[in-house]
Amino acid sequence: MSDIPEPVRREVRQEANFGCAICGNPIIEIHHIVPRSEEEHNDPERMIALCRNHHELAGPQAEGITPDQLYEYKKDPYNSDLVDYDFYFESETPLVEFAGCKCQLRDLDEMSILSVNGEDLVTMSYSDGVLQFSARLYNQEGDLVAELNENEWIAYTEDVWDLTYNGNQFKIWHDKRDIGIEIRYNSDTDRLFMRGNFYKDGALVRATPSKIVFPGNNQVIGCTFIDCGGALALSTK
Ligand SMILES: [Zn+2]
Structure with a gap:
């Protein structure tokens, strides 16, 4: 198990409406925007839900996605609402x-x-x-x-x-x-x-x-x- 406390994981997932903040993929990983090699933390303000691909692009060696961009995605995630989430069901009983x-x-x-x-x-x-x-x-x-x-x-x-x-x-x-x-x-x-x-x-x-x-x-x-x-x-x- 990862050592991120469950309430923090939930907050990070909910903030992005249960998908990658960049593309909406429902299978996510949790990324520390401020890397833990720099500072040991589990502060949801500096964490974000990303799919594996975007997690790699946001990694410390990557040049693709900057921390500033990640903070923007946190404010305005791809799944703007729960209804954008494909595994969200309006059905009562799937x-x-x-x-x-x-x-x-x-x-x-x-x-x-x-x-x-x-x-x-x-x-x-x-x-x-x-x-x-x-x-x-x-x-x-x-x-x-x-x-x-x-x-x-x-x-x-x-x-x-x-x-x-x-x-x-x-x-x-x-x-x-x-x-x-x-x-x-x-x-x-x-x-x-x-x-x-x-x-x-x-x-x-x-x-x-x-x-x-x-x-x-x-x-x-x-x-x-x-x-x-x-x-x-x-x-x-
Ligand atoms: Zn993604």
Whole structure:
């Protein structure tokens, strides 16, 4: 985990209406405009939400984006309002389809979507129309290599990741495509589709919107969450 306190992260995300302050991408990293190599701080006045690309362009070695420009983006972020945010739902109850499970979302704080061997690998929160995702991404060796923490991307290794976003979907894939998560929203049908590959305790769990496959060729198809109170809980052992 990063050492930025949760209230500070929330303030920085909210200020930019839950997207990169420059381009609106919902998968963000938190950038210290005053670098912590200069001053150890977690002062939201001198921090900003940026996507990974813009974070790199704003980095200390980069010549692209100046601190002055970043302060301007803080005042006038790309998502000028929540309604500009693509994972903001005017719908009361979007339907999530994942691993053959259908789940009608209601306004609630946090919900576990996929739990393997007792650990939540995918959770989402849906509150005031804002949908945020968390995911824990392990490699086959069992190391936590990256995570999504309420849409904030945190990578722990030098591994190469492909993060793409366009309008109604985002995709996060490890360069070997062995680990990753994708989420797509269809506004016509008011449905969210999720898929992903996850390792847990060395076992690969592959989930599509319609089914989930895990070691031993066990397949789970077509379960239905009645009230989404619990996760799809699997044991690979
Ligand atoms: Zn950006």
